[in-house]
Amino acid sequence: MTTTVDPVTRPPAAGAPNLTRSALSVRRRVTNQVALGLIVLALFVAVIPLGLVVWSVLSRGGSVISWEFLTEDIPNSFRRSGGGVGPAVIGTLIITGMAALMAVPLGVLGAIYLNEYGKQRPLARLIRTMADIMTGVPSVVMGLFIYSAWVLLFDARTGFAGALALACLMLPVIIRSTEEMLRLVPDELRQASLALGARKWRTTLTVVLPAAISGITSGVLLAIARAAGETAPIVFVVGVTTAPNWNLFSGENTALPAQIFRNASQVFEPAQERAWGSALTLIVIVLVFTIIARIIANRFAIKER
Amino acid sequence: MTAPDPKVETVTASDRPSVSINAPTSGWGAVGVDTPQAAGAPVMDLRDVSVFYGNYEAVRGTSMPIRQNQITAMIGPSGCGKSTILRSLNRMNDLVPGARVAGKVTYHGQDLYAKDVDPIQVRRRIGMVFQKPNPFPKSIFDNVAYGLRINGIKGNLHDQVEEALTGAALWDEVKDKLKMSGLSLSGGQQQRLCIARTIAVRPDVILMDEPCSALDPIATGKIEDLMHELAKTYTIVIVTHNMQQAARVSHYTAFFTAEVDDKQVRHGRLVEFSETGKLFTNPSDKRTEDYITGRFG
Missing domain, CATH: 1.10.3720.10 (MetI-like)
Known part of the structure; x- marks a missing residue:
């Protein structure tokens, strides 16, 4: 008997592959987060000296320029x-x-x-x-x-x-x-x-x-x-x-x-x-x-x- | 689309001298083919042509004619040397280090590989459309005008660009955006732009190296229709992987295959050359029959 169930809202059938993120192994999720964190960290480490140079030159040289x-x-x-x-x-x-x-x-x-x-x-x-x-x-x-x-x-x-x-x-x-x-x-x-x-x-x-x-x-x-x-x-x-x-x-x-x-x-x-x-x-x-x-x-x- | 009857095409193509695009324009280097010729007369002729890359003989012993205002298709499996032969027709193989052509390729009776022949002059008369659409990263207008400019062609550039784009069945789609980059077009449009760029310099022969292999069926259909139009004015040689395409568009077909010799080296070979209708319905060689019926090993 077919009841009209919206295929979008229908609960997943038993045995359907789990596509949610939680299905990934803990190791993969942790690795992903760690790698992302390292990349962001590297970016900051690279930007900090650059920013400091610009800031110190601007703050100390800016008043001199005329x-x-x-x-x-x-x-x-x-x-x-x-x-x-x-x-x-x-x-x-x-x-x-x-x-x-x-x-x-x-x-x-x-x-x-x-x-x-x-x-x-x-x-x-x-x-x-x-x-x-x-x-x-x-x-x-x-x-x-x-x-x-x-x-x-x-x-x-x-x-x-x-x-x-x-x-x-x-x-x-x-x-x-x-x-x-x-x-x-x-x-x-x-x-x-x-x-x-x-x-x-x-x-x-x-x-x-x-x-x-x-x-x-x-x-x-x-x-x-x-x-x-x-x-x-x-x-x-x-x-x-x-x-x-x-x-x-x-x-x-x-x-x-x-x-x-x-x-x-x-x-x-x-x-x-x-x-x-x-x-x-x-x-x-x-x-x-x-x-x-x-x-x-x-x-x-x-x-x- | 059915396989065109070469005889019917011959009649239409003999109208060629009246087609305006062929009228010699002033300020234009004599192309050397202004004298109208009977359609179907050989424009180019290959006699026992072999192409070597270093010591490796990629294709051996190819003999076939390329006939005026006809579409000649080259088919065959990958690695059979059909593209290699195509590129030997306008000396594009010169660009490959170590490439060498043996045998004779003649164009209106002149040996293309004679010592004093300038490959630039050859390529101005024998144009080429490549497998992957490769418009210059310039505007649509500049893409088509490029060949005109480098060849120092005078006259109204805009008119000639319009004529070439019209000839390539692209004008209506791009006339409002000539300043936009050629790369902004779709794949099929890009390929027609490349065809427009090629016909803008009014070559005599157009070589097409799998021009539709990167295109969807609709774009392919448009290019094929275009080829029929172009054949009224130009001589076309097309390499294709697609046998149906060869059957649909060409008047003559050359079937190449790769053979392994007794030293276990693969060489491309021309197996059969004949009218397309005959090659596909009544091939005289067993290998051709196996290939076109899909029994190819």
Whole structure:
């Protein structure tokens, strides 16, 4: 006899598989909770130092920042307050900018060679290995290298020498990160383009690069941000100045990391304030460049939707 | 849909010179096939073609014609080399390291593998549609315009894009969203977009490598209808796993199989090539019969 029972509300038939969570073994449920807890914990552990850095720099450097601080010349005295880090801001901008100008095209082109042309050829493998080794070279060693290869040769510390050192530091990072991004571009896209009668350079330029541009930008930005914060090569090869120097090729220069280093090691309050202010300025500069580069990359990038 | 009668198709296809899409456009590189030819005349010809990957002979000794304005299907089990042969027709195999083609592939009498032949020029005339829809991550418009732009084709880009999308039976579905990404379309639409992209550069021959294997039956039906339309203008070679599809759409069918030689190495081989109707109703080879009747081991 069939009674009209709603199949949704009907109690489960005897012997029907129990699909509720309580049917899982205790071990599985505990493992799940423990793993979840560990992941959340790891997240907090990772975020805490990051938050502390930002908070301490903001709280201690925030009060220092002013238009005068960003533009005025560097005072000779560590003891007196006043003055600013204007020359270091200018130095950081033009030295890092010049370094990026040299390293980004070279690095991206090198990565294109490695992934699109060289592949597993001996030369490509050699370059890949060398790039990996270069990534591990400490920045102080790179500074010394430029010091002996460039500064001693011309007998002058200049902003350009600093740019060279930073470019050498950025290059391997850009090459390897860009290559990874190019590798992620599906081969089907290259084939589709080639099947339409496109030459390889055009396929690379109009299909492969746009498809990878957002990842390439991320890698390049990481390299630039790291280079902007490098202290050792700057101290070695750029020298010191207290007045702004817009010329990369003559005269000593300075940069924000060097100012942080110089001032933070002093016991005097005004110097330490300047160090905090410089740190915050550097962070903001890197942030602004990141945002600008993202906007540019988004314009080139092809929309997914 | 029933298997088309090649003779009937021949009559319609002979109208070809009057089809506007074939009219030579100014500013257009001479395609070399402007002279109208009788439908059914061989456009391409394979003579004893073998394809090697390194020392491994993937397909051996294939001889068959590809006829003008006809759909030629290649069927056979996996690993029988039908895709390999297809890709040797527009030198896409060049992209595989170590791939080599022996024998002769001719296109309008020219050896495609002659020393001075530029594979780019070959691919501009012999287009390809791939198994997995692979639109560029660009807008729908840019996807179709891509081939036109790289080939430096002048004239009204928008009109030509519209014409190609219309030709691929996609215009009505996308005309209001040409700026949207090609990836936002459904699988079947993406595949028709890829076909539009291919016909936009007005090739002579279109190679299709299992174009419907990733599509549902409705989308498949649309692509098949489209193939009949396209055959009026183009010569089509299609690789398919689906025997019913070969029977439905093609005029000629080549059946490939994989054979193990005395050294226990598998090679693809062309078993039989004939008119589709004959191959499916009265195959002359026992292996063909076993395959099409489902008795394949």
